[in-house]
Amino acid sequence: MTDLAATDPLPKPKRDLAPILLPVALALLMIPLIGSTSSWLTLTAASLAMGMMIFIMASGLTLVFGLMDVLNFGHGAFIAVGAYVATLVLAPFAASIQADLLWMNLAVLAPAALLSMAVSGALGLVVERVLILPVYGQHLKQILMTTGGLIVAEQTLYALWGPQIIPMPLPASLRGSFILGDVAIARYRVLAMLIGLTVFIAIQLVLNRTKLGLLIRAGVENREMVEALGYRIRRLFLGVFMTGSALAGLGGVMWALYREQVHASMSDDLTVLIFIVVIIGGLGSIGGCFIGAILVAMVANYGGFLVPKLALVSNILLMVAILMWRPRGLYAVTSR
Amino acid sequence: MTDLLKLSAVHTHIGRYHILQGIDLAVPQGQVTMLLGRNGAGKTTTLRTIMGLWQASRGEITLAGMRIESLATPDIARLGVGYVPESMAVFSDLTVKENLVLAARDGPLDDTQLDWIFGFFPALRRFWLSRAGSLSGGQKQMLSIARAIIEPRKLLLIDEPTKGLAPAIVMALIECLKEIKRKGATILLVEQNFFAARELGDNVLVMDNGTIVHRGEMAALAADVPLQERLLGLSLEAHQ
Numbered sequence: 001m002t003d004l005a006a007t008d009p010l011p012k013p014k015r016d017l018a019p020i021l022l023p024v025a026l027a028l029l030m031i032p033l034i035g036s037t038s039s040w041l042t043l044t045a046a047s048l049a050m051g052m053m054i055f056i057m058a059s060g061l062t063l064v065f066g067l068m069d070v071l072n073f074g075h076g077a078f079i080a081v082g083a084y085v086a087t088l089v090l091a092p093f094a095a096s097i098q099a100d101l102l103w104m105n106l107a108v109l110a111p112a113a114l115l116s117m118a119v120s121g122a123l124g125l126v127v128e129r130v131l132i133l134p135v136y137g138q139h140l141k142q143i144l145m146t147t148g149g150l151i152v153a154e155q156t157l158y159a160l161w162g163p164q165i166i167p168m169p170l171p172a173s174l175r176g177s178f179i180l181g182d183v184a185i186a187r188y189r190v191l192a193m194l195i196g197l198t199v200f201i202a203i204q205l206v207l208n209r210t211k212l213g214l215l216i217r218a219g220v221e222n223r224e225m226v227e228a229l230g231y232r233i234r235r236l237f238l239g240v241f242m243t244g245s246a247l248a249g250l251g252g253v254m255w256a257l258y259r260e261q262v263h264a265s266m267s268d269d270l271t272v273l274i275f276i277v278v279i280i281g282g283l284g285s286i287g288g289c290f291i292g293a294i295l296v297a298m299v300a301n302y303g304g305f306l307v308p309k310l311a312l313v314s315n316i317l318l319m320v321a322i323l324m325w326r327p328r329g330l331y332a333v334t335s336r
Numbered sequence: 337m338t339d340l341l342k343l344s345a346v347h348t349h350i351g352r353y354h355i356l357q358g359i360d361l362a363v364p365q366g367q368v369t370m371l372l373g374r375n376g377a378g379k380t381t382t383l384r385t386i387m388g389l390w391q392a393s394r395g396e397i398t399l400a401g402m403r404i405e406s407l408a409t410p411d412i413a414r415l416g417v418g419y420v421p422e423s424m425a426v427f428s429d430l431t432v433k434e435n436l437v438l439a440a441r442d443g444p445l446d447d448t449q450l451d452w453i454f455g456f457f458p459a460l461r462r463f464w465l466s467r468a469g470s471l472s473g474g475q476k477q478m479l480s481i482a483r484a485i486i487e488p489r490k491l492l493l494i495d496e497p498t499k500g501l502a503p504a505i506v507m508a509l510i511e512c513l514k515e516i517k518r519k520g521a522t523i524l525l526v527e528q529n530f531f532a533a534r535e536l537g538d539n540v541l542v543m544d545n546g547t548i549v550h551r552g553e554m555a556a557l558a559a560d561v562p563l564q565e566r567l568l569g570l571s572l573e574a575h576q
């Protein structure tokens with residue numbers, strides 16, 4: 001075999017920029033197809049906002065997949081629970097939400113989001129201990145257990161809140177749009193982009209600048225070796241699972257505000273998108289998940305505008321195309 | 337010489353396969369014990385069973401007098417057992433530095449220990465901030481061993497460290513392991529390279545079909561060509 005001596009220059013690792021350039025190329029490609037610049041900008045902003053919300057919901061799931069090889073089909077339950085819990089805070093303070101004062105709106109929204117994250121995170125603890133712990137390493141049973149858990153969670157929400165759709169109006173200060181020339185960008189979408197970016201940067205900082213992050217990255221790659229170094233990866237996984245559940249809860253609140261309604265099965269369609277994002281991003285890759293979420297949202301928005309009849313299958317086609325290009329996803333970090 | 341590690345009548349099943357079939361072995365404190373045998377004899381399974389990566393289905397494993405066969409892998413590692421797997425298992429996405437920071441479980445990296453390691457493996461200093469995935473096979477093996485010795489360990493389990501490496505790298509590894517041995521480390525070393533085995537081993541265990549078929553001093557086996565041929569199907573001389 002060939003080997004480098006200490007004095008030989010190490011080949012510089014190539015930065016894999018192709019996945020990053022993909023959404024940029026897709027957006028640019030759409031300019032002539034869409035025709036109107038203002039429509040293109042509006043659709044692009046909508047895609048970025050939707051992508052950020054999907055990323056928030058999917059980020060925990062990709063780490064859970066990558067770190068412990070757990071197929072959690074019940075992830076959507078955290079989304080719905082998060083949204084319902086927010087209504088507990090928002091409903092009594094409806095007057096503050098409808099006041100056209102940003103600080104007053106945020107003073108209600110922030111505690112609602114934090115409570116949703118706390119409850120979803122706590123629910124994650126229960127789900128991991130009760131449903132997932134007994135079926136580690138058994139994919140079929142994981143699917144059955146977590147799908148069953150999702151059904152139980154949905155029916156519990158119906159029993160507690162009733163079958164009707166609960167309205168969740170946007171706060172008054174987040175209604176309307178920023179007007180730039182003849183382009184209108186909804187205020188709430190800008191907020192969603194900012195929150196999504198903040199979550200992405202925070203996760204990247206934790207993963208790249210802390211020992212905890214090192215452990216997570218190492219565990220995604222080879223959890224057996226992390227254990228052989230003396231770290232109890234099950235505890236680490238529980239922490240990641242709870243954090244992922246909490247983020248799904250936050251995503252649920254944001255999605256409910258985006259749609260301005262809450263219902264128990266609100267996560268059903270989202271779950272498909274989230275799994276597509278996790279798969280095309282590469283299991284366990286936060287960067288891949290981020291790009292995948294933007295791509296999925298772009299395809300949904302541009303596709304819905306250009307070829308509405310293809311909207312339902314457009315993301316499946318995207319997944320097929322990406323997996324034909326990179327069978328283990330945009331950024332493969334596990335061998336699975 | 338007291339035995340640091342003892343296995344008594346250890347059996348390991350992997351799925352429906354009965355791999356270890358009643359292993360009895362002892363690893364004396366402060367010595368290098370070689371574990372030799374043909375491919376598929378059960379050497380790697382023995383190390384993985386000691387490390388708790390595969391659970392022993394029967395038998396006793398004691399480390400410094402403490403039963404460990406039912407402990408989880410992290411708890412065994414925390415008792416001071418370092419493990420270098422055959423696959424090296426460096427974390428490719430992490431830098432050399434990050435790999436060693438993770439291995440230094442009990443605190444920040446010790447500069448003196450690092451300098452000692454860099455003395456054997458200067459490439460690790462040079463590529464300190466490079467991703468481990470971009471290192472060559474030999475450099476990955478250096479990193480894998482450095483990870484196991486970055487902190488003092490009671491026992492090192494090392495699985496075929498010279499496999500597939502260039503001769504110059506093999507010599508550097510042998511020198512490193514000799515130095516670790518001089519510092520009083522206890523090592524259970526699986527090795528197919530008989531030159532390395534003879535250079536490093538105090539004692540030898542030979543496995544076949546999941547059992548120990550020979551135990552003795554390495555020097556005695558190295559001097560007995562007919563015994564080598566009977567146990568291993570080839571002789572040390574043929575490998576020099």
